[in-house]
Amino acid sequence: MTIQEASDSKFGRKAIQVGEAQVRILKYAAAMESETVPLEQSMGRYLAESVTAPHPFPAFRRSGMDGYAVVAADTENCREGESVWLKVVDNIPCGAVPSERIVSGTAARIMTGAQVPEGADAVLMLEVTETRELDGIPYVGVRKPIPGGRNITPIGHELKQGEHVLAAGHQIAAGDIAVLAAFGVHAVPVVRRPKVGIFATGSELLDVKEPLQPGKIRNSNSPMLEALVREAGGVPVMLGAIADEIELARSKVQAALENYDLVITTGGVSVGDYDIMGDLVREEAGDMLFNKVAMRPGSVTTAAVRGGKLLLALSGNPGACFVGFQLFARPAIVSMQGASEPFLPEWTVVLGKDYPKVNNYTRFVRARLEVHDGSVYAFPAGIDESSVMVTIKDSDCLIIVPPEERGLPAGSKVRAMILP
Structure with a gap:
C-alpha cells in the first residue's frame, strides 16, 4: 500500500470523477428567489422570467x-x-x-x-x-x-408582437439592455445574487496589510476568491481567517451557513494534523458530498451540505484553489442565479508546446491562448504546481489532460476550458 493509499484509507477518502462531483454540488445549488431591479442595474444579472415582445418592433413602417x-x-x-x-x-x-x-x-x-x-x-x-x-x-x-x-x-421586421425575445436564465448583456429599453421594460425581473461567505484557514496566514514574518504567508486566496465570486455574479462576504482550532472553525462555519447562501473555505482539507476543515466535514458523514476528486490540482477538494446549504472546502494551495473554484464554486454560484448554462465553455485547441507530465488523474493545466494562422493554440504554464500562484494571472484557459496520458506532444488537439 502506498503512502497516499494509506492516507486515503485513514481519512475515509474515495476519489470521484469531476463530473460526478459537479452533479452532487449542483443538486444543492437551486436558483434563488427573484427580485426586480431597474434596467440600468440589470447588466450581468440573470433573467428570472422569459421576455416576449409586448408590441411589434418597429411598431410603425x-x-x-x-x-x-x-x-x-x-x-x-x-x-x-x-x-x-x-x-x-x-x-x-x-x-x-x-x-x-x-x-x-x-x-x-x-x-x-x-x-x-x-x-x-x-x-x-x-x-x-x-x-x-x-x-x-x-x-x-x-x-x-x-x-x-x-x-x-415593415412593422415587426425585427420582432413580432408576442415573439420570444430573451429566455429565463439568460445573462443580460449590453445588447439585451437595448432590446429591453426598446420595449419599455424599465423594471427587470432577475434572480437574486447569492451571498457567499469566504473563510481562509491556517495559523500561518497574515492579513495583506501585515508585514511579512518568519514562517508566515499573506492570505492571497481570500482576496482572489472575493474577486472570483464577484466575477461569477455572487456577493462575497469576507469572514477573515480561522486559526487551526476545530472548535473555533466549527462555530464560525455554522454561523456562516446560517447567514449566507453558500460558504467557501480555503485550506485545511489535506491530511495533515492541522487540516481542520477535513476533520470538520467528516464529523457528520451523512452531510458530506465528497472529500476527494480524481483531478490535479486540488484532489482534496471537499464539499458538504448542512441545513440545505453548501459548504465547499477548497485547497489552500493557490493554484488548486483557483481550479477548484472554476470547476465547482463558479457553477454553483451561477446556478443559484438561474443560469441556463452553469459551466465554462470548452474549445478544442492546439497544444502550443510539449506537455511531458504523466497523469493518473485528469489534470487541469493553466495555459494562455494565442492565435496563429487562424488556429487557436494553448501554451501550458511553465510552472503549474498546485502551490504556484503567479501563473494564475497569466492564464486564460485550463487545458484538460486526460488520465494515463504519457505526456502530450506539441501540435496535439486538446480540450480547454475558457476562463472568464
Missing part, C-alpha cells in the same frame, strides 16, 4: 433613408428618360406622425427613421431627386424608378 415617400408606380415613366414631378404634401421628421395620405401624384419629404405615411410604398433617396416650386407649391422631380417596398422597414 420606418423610413430607411432621408428622401421622399412616394407611390412606386408613379416612378415607372422615369425609364423613358423623363423626370416625374410629384407634389410635396407633407414634411415628416423623426418622431412626427404623418398628416397626409400619399396618393398618386403626391410625395412627402421624410427623414431616416420617421414613420412612412399611409399610401406610400417606397422611399426615394434624396440623391436621385430634384426640387422646384410652382405657384408657391413644392414639387419633387424623380429621375430614377424605384420598386415597391424599397427603403421601408
Whole structure:
C-alpha cells in the first residue's frame, strides 16, 4: 500500500470523477428567489422570467433613408428618360406622425427613421431627386424608378408582437439592455445574487496589510476568491481567517451557513494534523458530498451540505484553489442565479508546446491562448504546481489532460476550458 493509499484509507477518502462531483454540488445549488431591479442595474444579472415582445418592433413602417415617400408606380415613366414631378404634401421628421395620405401624384419629404405615411410604398433617396416650386407649391422631380417596398422597414421586421425575445436564465448583456429599453421594460425581473461567505484557514496566514514574518504567508486566496465570486455574479462576504482550532472553525462555519447562501473555505482539507476543515466535514458523514476528486490540482477538494446549504472546502494551495473554484464554486454560484448554462465553455485547441507530465488523474493545466494562422493554440504554464500562484494571472484557459496520458506532444488537439 502506498503512502497516499494509506492516507486515503485513514481519512475515509474515495476519489470521484469531476463530473460526478459537479452533479452532487449542483443538486444543492437551486436558483434563488427573484427580485426586480431597474434596467440600468440589470447588466450581468440573470433573467428570472422569459421576455416576449409586448408590441411589434418597429411598431410603425420606418423610413430607411432621408428622401421622399412616394407611390412606386408613379416612378415607372422615369425609364423613358423623363423626370416625374410629384407634389410635396407633407414634411415628416423623426418622431412626427404623418398628416397626409400619399396618393398618386403626391410625395412627402421624410427623414431616416420617421414613420412612412399611409399610401406610400417606397422611399426615394434624396440623391436621385430634384426640387422646384410652382405657384408657391413644392414639387419633387424623380429621375430614377424605384420598386415597391424599397427603403421601408415593415412593422415587426425585427420582432413580432408576442415573439420570444430573451429566455429565463439568460445573462443580460449590453445588447439585451437595448432590446429591453426598446420595449419599455424599465423594471427587470432577475434572480437574486447569492451571498457567499469566504473563510481562509491556517495559523500561518497574515492579513495583506501585515508585514511579512518568519514562517508566515499573506492570505492571497481570500482576496482572489472575493474577486472570483464577484466575477461569477455572487456577493462575497469576507469572514477573515480561522486559526487551526476545530472548535473555533466549527462555530464560525455554522454561523456562516446560517447567514449566507453558500460558504467557501480555503485550506485545511489535506491530511495533515492541522487540516481542520477535513476533520470538520467528516464529523457528520451523512452531510458530506465528497472529500476527494480524481483531478490535479486540488484532489482534496471537499464539499458538504448542512441545513440545505453548501459548504465547499477548497485547497489552500493557490493554484488548486483557483481550479477548484472554476470547476465547482463558479457553477454553483451561477446556478443559484438561474443560469441556463452553469459551466465554462470548452474549445478544442492546439497544444502550443510539449506537455511531458504523466497523469493518473485528469489534470487541469493553466495555459494562455494565442492565435496563429487562424488556429487557436494553448501554451501550458511553465510552472503549474498546485502551490504556484503567479501563473494564475497569466492564464486564460485550463487545458484538460486526460488520465494515463504519457505526456502530450506539441501540435496535439486538446480540450480547454475558457476562463472568464
